[in-house]
Amino acid sequence: MPRRKLPYKACTKCKMLVDDKTEVCPNCGNREFSYEWDGLIIIVKPENSEVARLMGISKEGLYAIKVR
Ligand SMILES: [Zn+2]
Structure with missing residues (x-):
C-alpha cells in the first residue's frame, strides 16, 4: 500500500x-492532521490550477488526494 x-x-x-x-x-x-493519507499532488501555481480551485487550495505545496 x-x-x-x-x-x-x-x-x-x-x-x-x-x-x-x-x-x-x-x-x-x-x-x-492524519497519517492515513493516500496519493500526492503538487500544486505549484494555485491561481492557475483548476485542481487547486476544486480542492479549495490557495497556497502552493504538497497535497494528499485522499485523507481518512
Ligand atoms: Zn489545512
Whole structure:
C-alpha cells in the first residue's frame, strides 16, 4: 500500500501535506492532521490550477488526494 516512509501528515481539512513537526496547517490554520493519507499532488501555481480551485487550495505545496 502507500509509502509510509514519507515523514508527512495531511491536514484533515484542506489535505495539505506538512512535515511531522508542523502543528498548524499553513494553508487553512487547522490543527488536526492524519497519517492515513493516500496519493500526492503538487500544486505549484494555485491561481492557475483548476485542481487547486476544486480542492479549495490557495497556497502552493504538497497535497494528499485522499485523507481518512
Ligand atoms: Zn489545512
